[in-house]
Amino acid sequence: QKEVEQNSGPLSVPEGAIASLNCTYSDRGSQSFFWYRQYSGKSPELIMFIYSNGDKEDGRFTAQLNKASQYVSLLIRDSQPSDSATYLCAAREIGGSYIPTFGRGTSLIVHP
Amino acid sequence: DAMVIQNPRYQVTQFGKPVTLSCSQTLNHNVMYWYQQKSSQAPKLLFHYYDKDFNNEADTPDNFQSRRPNTSFCFLDIRSPGLGDAAMYLCATSRDLGLNQPQHFGDGTRLSIL
Numbered sequence: 699q700k701e702v703e704q705n706s707g708p709l710s711v712p713e714g715a716i717a718s719l720n721c722t723y724s725d726r727g728s729q730s731f732f733w734y735r736q737y738s739g740k741s742p743e744l745i746m747f748i749y750s751n752g753d754k755e756d757g758r759f760t761a762q763l764n765k766a767s768q769y770v771s772l773l774i775r776d777s778q779p780s781d782s783a784t785y786l787c788a789a790r791e792i793g794g795s796y797i798p799t800f801g802r803g804t805s806l807i808v809h810p
Numbered sequence: 811d812a813m814v815i816q817n818p819r820y821q822v823t824q825f826g827k828p829v830t831l832s833c834s835q836t837l838n839h840n841v842m843y844w845y846q847q848k849s850s851q852a853p854k855l856l857f858h859y860y861d862k863d864f865n866n867e868a869d870t871p872d873n874f875q876s877r878r879p880n881t882s883f884c885f886l887d888i889r890s891p892g893l894g895d896a897a898m899y900l901c902a903t904s905r906d907l908g909l910n911q912p913q914h915f916g917d918g919t920r921l922s923i924l
Contacts, residue, residue: 706850730909741900741915742853749909786852788913796907797843800852 700725702789702801710807717774719804721787724768728789731770732798733761736784745772745785777808813837816901816916823891824924831886831919833901839914841907842884844876845900847918853900859884860907888921896923 701724711717721731730749734742748754748761748770760773770789774781784805788798814835823829833842841860845853857866859878873895875887888895898920902913 702852732912734915739898739920741918742913743915744912747910747912790909792909796909797855797858798913802850802852 700728700789700791700799702787702799704785704787704801704804706802707805708807709804710809711777713777713779713808713810715777715808717777717781717806717808719772719774719785719787719806721770721772721789721801722768723770723787723789723799725789725791725799726765726768727791728768728799729792730790731761731763732788732790733759733772734786734788735781736786736803738784742786774806777806779808779810782806782808814901814903814914814916816899816919818919819917820920820922822922822924825893826890829888829891829921831888831899831901831921833884833886833916834882835884835903835914836882837903837905837914838881839903839905840881841904842878843900843902843904843913844884844886845902846895847898847900856886891921891923893923896921 732747733745736742762771784803786803787801790798843858844856847853877885901916904911
């Protein structure tokens with residue numbers, strides 16, 4: 699069974715620090731990975747996606763993918779209290795249903 | 811703005827009383843999904859449509875049905891809700907099932923069972 703694992707947290711960081719969110723996946727067929735932010739009681743909103751090994755940067759966000767280690771991470775630089783949310787990782791495979799599998803999310807708290 | 815709209819935002823129903831949740835999209839996406847999400851858990855896929863092709867997840871209870879009468883609309887029918895069906899129900903769309911195609915979510919419907 700395909701699994702996407704995330705530490706549920708909460709991860710607590712001070713304002714201005716770098717928050718590092720991690721995700722591991724079990725299916726080596728997974729090829730693309732998505733990070734979503736979900737505020738309490740709200741729906742997930744896409745932050746960014748990555749499908750090539752290495753880093754991908756978008757503003758304060760950097761996604762890192764290491765397919766050999768089956769590991770994807772999201773770095774948030776200069777963390778703000780408004781970044782406090784649950785961050786969901788999703789993995790999509792080649793073949794099969796092509797439907798992303800979601801992790802349970804990591805709760806991030808950025809304190810002033 | 812193109813978007814995914816779910817109605818209602820909050821739905822209260824009685825144990826065993828059928829309920830329908832609706833989703834509409836202006837993105838003209840081919841794929842529409844229904845997820846169930848309970849507190850602190852990952853969204854759980856119930857089913858999805860690729861155009862008119864319906865795909866049911868193996869562990870989706872028979873109590874849950876779906877309809878997609880046209881590209882824009884998709885409905886989730888819960889025939890006899892039980893207490894365990896109380897959850898947030900998320901509708902999502904994607905243009906297709908390509909590897910780099912993200913899902914776009916509606917604001918969700920929070921379902922409560924009395």
